[in-house]
Amino acid sequence: MTTHTASSRRRFFFEAGAALSAPLAVGTAWASAADGGASRSMRADELGAIEAIRRLEQKLAQHIRSRARDEMANLFVDPAGAESVVGIRHLAPADFGERDVINLAADGHSARIQLPCEIEIESEIEAEGTLAEMARLQGDGLLRRQETCTLEADLVVHGGAWRFRRLLFR
Amino acid sequence: MAETRYPREQMHRIAYTKLTPEQIDDKLRAAADGPASASPLLDVLAGRQIRILTDDGPELRYRFGDENRLSLRENGAAAVDAGYGALTIDDIVFFSHMVPGTQRGYHVVIDEDTNLVTVFEVWFSGYEDNREVQRQAYFGYVEQPGQPAPEARHHLTNRAEGKGYYWKQDTGVETLEFYPSTIYSNLVELSRFGGELGFCAPSDYIQVNDEVYIYQRTECEFSGTQTIYAFDVNRVEQVGARLGFDENDDLEYYVFRGSGEWLGQLAKFERFGDIGENLQNGPDEKGARRVYRPMDTFQTFTRAEFDRIAAETEPTVFPPGRGGMSGNKQQVSDYLVGREMTVRYDHGPVIEYRFDEIQSLRWRKEGQGNWTTARYEAWQSAPDLVMFGHLLEGEPDHDCHMVVADFEHALASCLHGTMGSEYIGNEAQVENLFGVIEMEGLEAPKYRRHQFTDELVGRALTWNYDRQSGLTSMHLYTTPHSLSWIIFGQDGAGGMEWSGPAAYVKVRDGIYLGYWLEEACNGTLGTILINMNTMHDCGAGYHGGSDGVRLSAVGAHSRHAGQFNVRKFFQL
Numbered sequence: 001m002t003t004h005t006a007s008s009r010r011r012f013f014f015e016a017g018a019a020l021s022a023p024l025a026v027g028t029a030w031a032s033a034a035d036g037g038a039s040r041s042m043r044a045d046e047l048g049a050i051e052a053i054r055r056l057e058q059k060l061a062q063h064i065r066s067r068a069r070d071e072m073a074n075l076f077v078d079p080a081g082a083e084s085v086v087g088i089r090h091l092a093p094a095d096f097g098e099r100d101v102i103n104l105a106a107d108g109h110s111a112r113i114q115l116p117c118e119i120e121i122e123s124e125i126e127a128e129g130t131l132a133e134m135a136r137l138q139g140d141g142l143l144r145r146q147e148t149c150t151l152e153a154d155l156v157v158h159g160g161a162w163r164f165r166r167l168l169f170r
Numbered sequence: 171m172a173e174t175r176y177p178r179e180q181m182h183r184i185a186y187t188k189l190t191p192e193q194i195d196d197k198l199r200a201a202a203d204g205p206a207s208a209s210p211l212l213d214v215l216a217g218r219q220i221r222i223l224t225d226d227g228p229e230l231r232y233r234f235g236d237e238n239r240l241s242l243r244e245n246g247a248a249a250v251d252a253g254y255g256a257l258t259i260d261d262i263v264f265f266s267h268m269v270p271g272t273q274r275g276y277h278v279v280i281d282e283d284t285n286l287v288t289v290f291e292v293w294f295s296g297y298e299d300n301r302e303v304q305r306q307a308y309f310g311y312v313e314q315p316g317q318p319a320p321e322a323r324h325h326l327t328n329r330a331e332g333k334g335y336y337w338k339q340d341t342g343v344e345t346l347e348f349y350p351s352t353i354y355s356n357l358v359e360l361s362r363f364g365g366e367l368g369f370c371a372p373s374d375y376i377q378v379n380d381e382v383y384i385y386q387r388t389e390c391e392f393s394g395t396q397t398i399y400a401f402d403v404n405r406v407e408q409v410g411a412r413l414g415f416d417e418n419d420d421l422e423y424y425v426f427r428g429s430g431e432w433l434g435q436l437a438k439f440e441r442f443g444d445i446g447e448n449l450q451n452g453p454d455e456k457g458a459r460r461v462y463r464p465m466d467t468f469q470t471f472t473r474a475e476f477d478r479i480a481a482e483t484e485p486t487v488f489p490p491g492r493g494g495m496s497g498n499k500q501q502v503s504d505y506l507v508g509r510e511m512t513v514r515y516d517h518g519p520v521i522e523y524r525f526d527e528i529q530s531l532r533w534r535k536e537g538q539g540n541w542t543t544a545r546y547e548a549w550q551s552a553p554d555l556v557m558f559g560h561l562l563e564g565e566p567d568h569d570c571h572m573v574v575a576d577f578e579h580a581l582a583s584c585l586h587g588t589m590g591s592e593y594i595g596n597e598a599q600v601e602n603l604f605g606v607i608e609m610e611g612l613e614a615p616k617y618r619r620h621q622f623t624d625e626l627v628g629r630a631l632t633w634n635y636d637r638q639s640g641l642t643s644m645h646l647y648t649t650p651h652s653l654s655w656i657i658f659g660q661d662g663a664g665g666m667e668w669s670g671p672a673a674y675v676k677v678r679d680g681i682y683l684g685y686w687l688e689e690a691c692n693g694t695l696g697t698i699l700i701n702m703n704t705m706h707d708c709g710a711g712y713h714g715g716s717d718g719v720r721l722s723a724v725g726a727h728s729r730h731a732g733q734f735n736v737r738k739f740f741q742l
Contacts, residue, residue, distance in 0.1 A: 123639065125639060125641070126493065126494060126639065127493065127494025127495060127635075127636065127639060127641055128494060129494070129495060129692070129694065129711065129713075130464065130655070130668065130688055130691060130692050130694065131495070131635070131641060131643050131655065131657055132494065132641065133462075133464070133467060133692070134462055134657050134665075134666040134668070135641065135657055137460065137462060137666060138460060138657060138659065138665045138666050139659070139660065143639050143640050143641070144640070144660050145638075145639075145640045
């Protein structure tokens, strides 16, 4: 992936959030980011890849919300990769996805994404004392907090579908 | 001569009888004739027949005879005759009755303007403590022949959250009642219990309309008595009922009307726009509610047992690291390092100190030869104002001193914690000590001391202890002698709540030394120096458990949440 970063900065870097939520905006965003501002249309296969990646993100958010562990594992090349979202209770794009970044490799079979997002993290209460006891009672032993962060992930086409190879929140 | 009635035991110390179902059957026989009432019962329902339909609840067909007799058919079953009592506020009719021969009954609130109804089914012997009233609220309407069923319903709400009232019933009973939560409430029994302490009870809040609400609480972990009323926030009037067994196990079943005074409004922490339309109070099971039962989890010991544990276990004093209640603790201060001083408490001990290192001091009582080394922590709350704490090894009661040393005025105040009450061997107790600092370069005042204050009384402050876990509570300083703590739900609404004895000392403008005792709870003594200039506190929790004595730092960031106007109720 990194071997393509330099060239992709010229050829493949674009603002994907607007592109994915509104195809009409793709051309505009693409044109502004690619070729140093020179206008260029997005190829159909590139657009298809972007849409597939966006669907993968949406499935991830859905499975997090519904706590569908098995379905979540299927989104990863290595099902154990789903461990990276343990404790995440809710995932939503930040800023309407306008700052999303997708680097699509030249061969169209791998990508690196950076998605600013808002997450809700669920964690067990570790503190002792009355407050913690009450919180456990009230919240089933869990505390939740919201954070704004960036989802960073490497993706590949695996078994004919886009999947996460690595995912982390920064 | 009017006399304040102080009870022999406060509510949390009364050993309420574990009544059997048979005893409750016996005691409820008197309820078949309906509730007592200090006010004349109203005949507003006399001669009427109504059919109440509820969502997921009973169908109730009532035929009202006079102002005291009704017959009821539940879900089409045979009619049962019962005594009842009804009272009104404007269009709101409240009536209550038991079902003779059972341990069940109903409290019903009808809005005659809309024909919407809230039905509270109540019963005894539904929990391991049989005397604890169980309840289930149903929402519905009074059938109007020829008219379609209305779509609107009364509903649980957060719109009453944050309110507080003084209420005086027609029985003469006076209370302060605070609603800082959507599932709990706080009551100060001014007339029945002398108004020293506030107590907490799981509660329901239901919105009838913008100015009328229904409030229900059950004094779980105490007498189990239920109080329910509809109240009008404009008129500040209430009509309702009280049902249960008092400390003498006598049946309390009466309807009442009352009037009161609005005491203020605390801040709410839900998102703007959240008016609590989708609130739930516990699992979706009949009678379910969230109840904090602290004695279920408090591991208690006799004093002899705890002395043995403490002798065999190294005390834990200011363990390193942050987290939990210390996640936002203040920086440990080196202000005292290198200083030598004597703290002379009035009528109390005189302690000589040498502060050798940032977390190591030596102390001895004046006139005694040997120094004792102790681990301590100090936090500087304001210029020349330091709080520090340590255990007093060798003292008979696993003693601790949490000291506020004000070097600007050469004053010192101490919360002297000891382990063991007359009830529980590992329950902390505390005394306030006031005195002066004697050291080179300081001249101590002869008469001036830090003093108890009521400036905090009625105030609410939130405390965020740990950003990582989000552990946050709100203190409500309910009386000069008690404090309540409320935790928040995930939507920001006030949640579970409990309380304990407390006291507050004014140290400087906006700076207060306070404590609370988690009596009949988990035995902890909480000590904090509240600085409302920095909105940050410092202090420590002192606890005795199976792991011995613990003295642990606490620290939290604060937000103002309002203040009830209640100080006038506590002035002698």
